[in-house]
Amino acid sequence: MLRNGTASVRNDTDTVRGVAGYKWRMAKLFRAVIMGPPGSGKGTISERIAQRFALTRLSSGDFVRENIAANTDAGVLAKTYIERGLLVPDHVMTRLLLPRLEEMTRHSWLMDGFPRTLAQAKALNSTCDLDLVISLNIPYETLKERLSDRWIHPASGRVYNMGFNPPHVQGRDDISGEPLIQHDDDKPEALVARLRHYKDMAKPIIDLYKSKGILHTFSGTETDRIWPYINSLLSTKIPSTSQTDTQRIPMP
């Protein structure tokens, strides 16, 4: 059901001495990536992690959409690829994302959707040290079922499933009341190609993170069954106080 990688537990605090002779425990920042094929539950799990551990949730798809909406140079370029159902090229993605990550030096975060290629993983590596990578391994039949029932609120990225987490009002977003849509590429006929593509692209990235000892793989058919394992893993890695900023905790 569940297979964990071999990442060792790292110290999550550094101790420094303040001017008044107090020791201050600086809660270490935490940076993680979540990977998995389309429909594997990355969005669903990221939302739970962000809430439970007060991490900032980052989504490459949201960054792309924000840049398109704001008409930035990178956004205009990205749009030409997305409209053709293609991945945005690495140099555009890194131009969009890395400056944003550099602004997040005081925040702990969890990234969904990046890196998707080995070149992106290497670029990320040169910007920051990741503490942990979660990789979701979900059977094909489950992905197919989930995606054919996935409904999205395009403006916010909120995700629903008619069986698992239906909206309060059918076809409407819970918060805004706006209509939900289905993506064409969530249809079963597009899924086989998307999954093959994911496997090919993800393998070298997964190998890289495995070799760094930070990869944790979770297998199963239901997020609710996987979640307790992810929760207890993260509880050992992230201090239980708020994690969004560097914490200064006075120590005797």
Ligand SMILES: Nc1ncnc2c1ncn2[C@@H]1O[C@H](COP(=O)(O)OP(=O)(O)OP(=O)(O)O)[C@@H](O)[C@H]1O
């Ligand atoms: N890391 C990336 N590299 C290249 N293109 C990306 C990347 N992240 C997002 N994109 C582009 O933005 C689009 C939307 O991304 P998003 O992650 O929201 O949706 P998705 O591809 O349907 O993912 P999933 O089905 O796994 O939730 C992608 O289809 C792709 O064109």
Ligand SMILES: O=c1ccn([C@@H]2O[C@H](COP(=O)(O)OP(=O)(O)O)[C@@H](O)[C@H]2O)c(=O)[nH]1
């Ligand atoms: O145990 C689960 C987890 C997720 N989902 C649904 O499966 C779809 C895909 O989940 P998500 O968008 O989180 O996956 P991602 O593509 O981000 O990996 C969504 O409609 C979820 O509501 C589900 O039915 N059962």
